[in-house]
Amino acid sequence: MAHVVPFVAVAIGLVLLQPLALPVSLIALAKAWIIPELYAQRGANVVRPRALGEASSERRALGLLGDLVGHDARALLEHTGLVIERGLLGVWLVGEGGAVLVRPGGRRVMCWCVRVADDGLPAADRIAHLLLALREDETGFATVANLAFSGARWRVRRRLDRRQRPALAAAASLADERAAAPVPLPA
Numbered sequence: 001m002a003h004v005v006p007f008v009a010v011a012i013g014l015v016l017l018q019p020l021a022l023p024v025s026l027i028a029l030a031k032a033w034i035i036p037e038l039y040a041q042r043g044a045n046v047v048r049p050r051a052l053g054e055a056s057s058e059r060r061a062l063g064l065l066g067d068l069v070g071h072d073a074r075a076l077l078e079h080t081g082l083v084i085e086r087g088l089l090g091v092w093l094v095g096e097g098g099a100v101l102v103r104p105g106g107r108r109v110m111c112w113c114v115r116v117a118d119d120g121l122p123a124a125d126r127i128a129h130l131l132l133a134l135r136e137d138e139t140g141f142a143t144v145a146n147l148a149f150s151g152a153r154w155r156v157r158r159r160l161d162r163r164q165r166p167a168l169a170a171a172a173s174l175a176d177e178r179a180a181a182p183v184p185l186p187a
Helices: 004-017 019-045 055-068 071-080 123-136 138-144 153-159 162-180
Strands: 083-086 091-094 098-102 108-113 146-152
Touching: 004 019, 019 108, 019 146, 019 153, 055 123, 071 083, 071 162, 083 123, 083 162, 091 123, 091 162, 098 123, 098 162, 108 138, 108 153, 123 138, 146 153, 153 162
Parallel strands: none
Antiparallel strands: 083 091, 091 098, 098 108, 108 146
């Protein structure tokens, strides 16, 4: 909203003050659309899978990560490459380079960029490190990680890989359920 509202207001104001300023107003409207889309792309990039390493180490790491999560999360991980985790702040989707937090209600997401320092680790090990950090201190995780995007879920959904979209839909569904019975934040 912080990007869209000012540009739309400028576009409307310019046309009202001077109808000949229509081309400039159209540029302002284009910026009102493009800037949030660029941020959404940046947000979707935090969970985009990187290149896979050696197949045997990837398979072994994936098996160990599967031990950390339940059956539903393991199945989702196999199909999408993302781990779903419920937390106090909402429902998290954890990937190799960060996490997407789907806020209660399922309409708003926050994308957090954080990475494991060792690039030689298999992808599942990087996800496991982030998942364990998230479980240990959820608010600390959100404090340490860099906020890459905060906004509408539909903007990020359009930018995700097709195979990752079901994970976002599942997280939104869980977040919508949580909105019906909110959990108070710790003091």
